[in-house]
Amino acid sequence: MGSVPGGGAMCSTACYGAAKKKERKMSGSPACHFAFLGISETWKPLKAICSSRQSPEPGTSLPGCPQWGGPRLWCAGLAASPSCVLQKFLGAMFLLSVLIMGVSTFAVQSEEHLVAAGSCRFHGRHPKTRFKVEGEPLVLTCPQVLHWESTSAHVNVTWLRNDSAVAVPGEEESRVWVRDGALWIVPASQADSGTYICTVRNASYCDKMSVELRVFEKTDASVPLIFYPQIIPLSASGLLVCPDLSEFIGNRTDVEIQWYKDSVPLDQDNQKFLNVRGTRLLVNNVSMEDAGYYTCAMTYAHKGRQYNITRNIKLRVKKRDEETIPVIISPHQTISASLGSRLTIPCKVFLGAGIHTTTLLWWTANNTFIEDAYHGGRVTEGERQAYSENNENYIEVPLIFDPVRREDLHTDFKCVVRNTMSSQTLRTTVKEAATFSWEIMLAPLSLIVLVLGGIWMHRRYKRRTGKAYGLMELKTGHPDSQSYPSKIKEIK
Numbered sequence: 001m002g003s004v005p006g007g008g009a010m011c012s013t014a015c016y017g018a019a020k021k022k023e024r025k026m027s028g029s030p031a032c033h034f035a036f037l038g039i040s041e042t043w044k045p046l047k048a049i050c051s052s053r054q055s056p057e058p059g060t061s062l063p064g065c066p067q068w069g070g071p072r073l074w075c076a077g078l079a080a081s082p083s084c085v086l087q088k089f090l091g092a093m094f095l096l097s098v099l100i101m102g103v104s105t106f107a108v109q110s111e112e113h114l115v116a117a118g119s120c121r122f123h124g125r126h127p128k129t130r131f132k133v134e135g136e137p138l139v140l141t142c143p144q145v146l147h148w149e150s151t152s153a154h155v156n157v158t159w160l161r162n163d164s165a166v167a168v169p170g171e172e173e174s175r176v177w178v179r180d181g182a183l184w185i186v187p188a189s190q191a192d193s194g195t196y197i198c199t200v201r202n203a204s205y206c207d208k209m210s211v212e213l214r215v216f217e218k219t220d221a222s223v224p225l226i227f228y229p230q231i232i233p234l235s236a237s238g239l240l241v242c243p244d245l246s247e248f249i250g251n252r253t254d255v256e257i258q259w260y261k262d263s264v265p266l267d268q269d270n271q272k273f274l275n276v277r278g279t280r281l282l283v284n285n286v287s288m289e290d291a292g293y294y295t296c297a298m299t300y301a302h303k304g305r306q307y308n309i310t311r312n313i314k315l316r317v318k319k320r321d322e323e324t325i326p327v328i329i330s331p332h333q334t335i336s337a338s339l340g341s342r343l344t345i346p347c348k349v350f351l352g353a354g355i356h357t358t359t360l361l362w363w364t365a366n367n368t369f370i371e372d373a374y375h376g377g378r379v380t381e382g383e384r385q386a387y388s389e390n391n392e393n394y395i396e397v398p399l400i401f402d403p404v405r406r407e408d409l410h411t412d413f414k415c416v417v418r419n420t421m422s423s424q425t426l427r428t429t430v431k432e433a434a435t436f437s438w439e440i441m442l443a444p445l446s447l448i449v450l451v452l453g454g455i456w457m458h459r460r461y462k463r464r465t466g467k468a469y470g471l472m473e474l475k476t477g478h479p480d481s482q483s484y485p486s487k488i489k490e491i492k
Contacts, residue, residue, distance in 0.1 A: 120199060120206035129212040131226040134190050136218075137300050137307050139247040140183040142198035143209050155202045157181035162195035162210065182247060186302050190215045220263070223293060227312040232286045234319050240281040242296035242311050255279065260295040291317040324354030326417045328426040336433040343401040344382070345428065347415035351393040356386040359419040361397045366412050370399070378402060404430060 123144070132138045142157055159168040159178050170178045176185050176192075181200075185192055193215045199208040216222040232238030242257055249255050255278040259266045266273045266281075274282040283290060294313040299306050330348040337343040349361055363381055365373040370381050382398035397415075401408060408430045415426045 120201065120208050123207060123209040125195070125210045125212060129214060131214050131216065132188050133218040133222060133226060133310070134215050135187050135307075136309055137184070137186040137248065137302065138188045138213075138215075139244075140185075140196060140198075140211055140213065141247075142181055142183075142200060143211065144198065144200045144207060145181050155181075155200055158199045159183045160197055160199075162197060187307055188215050190217065223295075223312050227293065227314040229314050229316065231316050231318050232283060232290075234286060234288065234317050236286055236320075237282065237284045238286055239276065240283060240294060240296075240313055240315065242279040242281075242298075242313075244311065245279055245298065245309065248298070248300050248309060249278070253278070255298060258297045260297070262292055263295070286317055288317050291315050321355045321358065322353060323358060323419050323421045324352045325422040326351055326354075326359055326419060326424060328415055328417055328424050331415070331426070331428050333426075333428055334431050335428060336431050337401070337404045338433045339406060340403045343404050343430070345399045345401075345413070345430075346396050347399065347417075347426070348394060348396045349417045351395065353391075354393060354419075354421075356393055356395045359395060359417065361395055361415070361417045363397065363399045364414045364416060367414070378405075379408070401430075406432075 126143045130138075130140060140159075142159075145155075145157060157178065160166065161168075168176055168178050168183060175187075176183070178184070183196060183198075193213055195210050195212055197208055197210045199206065201207075216225060228243050230240060232240075240259075245255075257275065257279060259273070259275070259281050272284055274284070276282045279296070281294075281296070292315060294315055295310055296313065297308055297310045300309050301307075327350045328347065329350050331345045335343070335345055347361065347363065349359070351359060361384065363370050365379065370379060374380070378401070380400050380402075382400050385396045387394055387396075395417075399413065399415075409432055411430070413428050413430070415428070417424050
C-alpha cells in the first residue's frame with residue numbers, strides 16, 4: 001500500500017490520484033487531498049491542506065478507495081479530520097463578517113454623506129414664544145436638546161437667525177454666543193426680536209426647529225405681557241418659585257433673590273413671607289389679598305459688569321372646594337310597580353352649596369353593585385346628573401328596571417352616597433301594584449247612591465209641599481160650601 005506522508009495524516013495514493021484528476025478538471029490547482037461530503041458535481045469541494053505537498057508515486061493504488069462523484073470522498077480510508085472542517089468553517093465565518101461590516105460601513109458613509117450635505121428635517125416653529133425684557137441677559141434653549149441628551153451623547157448644536165445665513169459663534173467675545181447648546185444674548189435689546197433656528201446633528205441624524213423671541217421695553221406696561229402664572233390654594237401655605245434661572249445659577253448655593261409685590265419690596269423676615277433656599281418664597285396663610293403680580297430679581301456678572309435679571313409672577317389664589325354633608329331626599333321606602341312594566345327609581349341627593357365632583361353616588365342590590373348583580377343588564381344605573389335649584393346643588397342617579405320581575409320584589413335595593421364629610425344609605429323595596437282596587441269599584445257605586453238619594457229627597461220635598469198647600473185652603477174657607485167636602489177628599 002503506497003501513501004503520501006503528510007504531517008499527522010496519511011493520504012492514500014489512490015484517493016490522491018482520483019482527487020488530483022478531479023481538482024485539475026475543476027480548478028487546475030494542486031492539492032494533497034479533498035475532504036467534502038459531496039452530493040452532486042455542482043458542489044465545489046473544499047481543499048484540506050496537508051503538511052507535505054510531495055507528488056505521490058505513480059501507479060500506487062489502494063483497494064476499496066471510492067471513486068470521485070460518490071456520496072463521500074475519503075482520504076486514508078477515513079473522513080476528513082475535524083480540525084480540517086473547523087478550519088474551513090471559521091474561514092467562512094470570517095468572510096461573512098467582513099461582508100457584513102463592509103455593507104454597514106457603506107450605509108453609514110452614505111448616511112453621513114446625506115447629513116453632511118445638509119439633509120435636516122425641519123420640525124417647524126415651537127409653540128411657545130419667548131418673551132423677555134431689554135437690558136437683561138437671556139438664554140434660549142434648543143427644544144430638541146432634551147430629547148437628544150437622552151438618546152445620544154455626541155450632538156452638535158448650532159444657532160442662526162432666520163434672516164441670516166451666518167451661524168452664531170461659540171465664543172463669548174461678542175454679545176451673542178452659543179454655550180452648551182444654548183443661545184446667550186447679554187444684554188438683550190428690542191432689535192434681537194425675531195426667529196431663531198436651532199439645528200441639532202450627530203454623525204447619522206439631523207433636525208432643526210425655529211424659536212420665536214420677543215424683547216419688550218422694560219416698563220410697567222410690559223409686566224402683564226411677560227409673566228409666569230402660579231396658583232396657591234386659599235387659607236394654605238404655598239411656594240412661589242422664581243423661574244428660568246438655572247442657566248444663570250448653575251451649582252451656586254449663595255444666590256440672593258429679592259422679592260417684590262406690586263413693585264414694593266417684601267419683608268422676607270416676617271411671618272407672612274419667608275425666603276426659602278434661594279429661588280423660592282414661602283407665603284403663609286394665603287388670603288385673597290395676596291393675589292396679584294410678584295417680581296423676583298437677582299444679579300448676574302459678565303465681563304466685569306453686573307446685570308439685573310427679573311421674573312414677573314402672577315399669583316392666583318384659588319378657593320378651596322367646599323364639601324357638605326350629603327342628604328338623600330328620595331326615593332320612598334316602598335315603590336309600587338306592575339310586573340312586566342318598565343320602572344325608574346331616582347335617587348336624589350341634596351348637597352347645598354357643596355361641590356358634586358367629590359361626592360360618590362351609586363345603587364346596590366342585596367349589598368352587591370348593580371353591574372355585578374345583573375350581568376344581563378335588565379337592571380342598570382342611569383346616567384349621573386348634577387344640577388342646581390335655587391342656588392343649591394343636587395345630584396341624581398336613577399335605577400332602571402326593564403322590565404320588573406317577581407324576583408325584584410324580594411331584593412333589597414339601597415342608594416348609597418359618600419364624600420369626605422359623611423356617607424348615607426337609603427333602603428327601598430319594590431312592591432307589586434294591586435290588580436283589583438276597592439276604590440275603583442266604589443267610585444261608580446257611590447255615584448249611583450248619590451243619584452238615588454237625590455231623587456228620593458226631591459220626591460219627599462214635593463210631597464211635603466203639597467200637604468202644606470191643602471191645609472192653607474181649609475183655614476181660609478170658601479163661599480161654595482158644597483165644594484168643601486170634595487176638596488178635603490182631594491187632599492186625602
